[in-house]
Amino acid sequence: MRARSRGTRQVRRLGVIGGVMALMLSAGVVAAVAAPAPPAAPLVPGTPCTVTARACVDLIALKAWLVQDGRILRGPVPVSIGDEYDPTPPGRYQVEWKAKDWVSREYGSPMPYSVFFAPGGIAFHEGSLQTSSAGCVRLTRDNAIAFFDYLQVGDEVQVHSDVPAGG
Known part of the structure; x- marks a missing residue:
């Protein structure tokens, strides 16, 4: 019986950890997806540089x-x-x-x-x-x-x- 209770506890732990991970992923907490980069400043026509350049x-x-x-x-x-x-x-x-x-x-x-x-x-x-x-x-x-x-x-x-x- 003791082996069963340990096995049941391990299954419960995995279930709890899996549930927490699912909640975190759905909330975007753990997701390793890169956020889109902010838009770059527009280029100065005829140059390779952005409008922030002098x-x-x-x-x-x-x-x-x-x-x-x-x-x-x-x-x-x-x-x-x-x-x-x-x-x-x-x-x-x-x-x-x-x-x-x-x-x-x-x-x-x-x-x-x-x-x-x-x-x-x-x-x-x-x-x-x-x-x-x-x-x-x-x-x-x-x-x-x-x-x-x-x-x-x-x-x-x-x-x-x-x-x-x-x-």
Whole structure:
């Protein structure tokens, strides 16, 4: 008899646990279904960036834009970026600081009109478009001045390396 009562208790426990699990699942407490992601901000037409960006970079097309309230203010403008050894990092950043006449501490190279936005000293700045950078986004002089004048500390910078659909 004792074996039966233990077996009955185990069946009851399993029944209670199963009932509790069923209630929790029906209430959505244990369900491991991911909630739908909030809708992404709309894209700025003609760019890979959302309307929250103030500066946009397309690493595939080698283009950049200045954006205000979802409208293109300047661009697309040509850019030079890092290579496979010193890549320009894709991501969402904020302008950290600016320096009109900066000289790279690491390379000793002038970086006029620098707008720093990513870790490791990554910045928009004036420079040759004919060669790769050490990770920065190089611009012609006129464009570097425009980016320097327009962007402010805290502004969002989006850097995209997405390959377009079908491409």
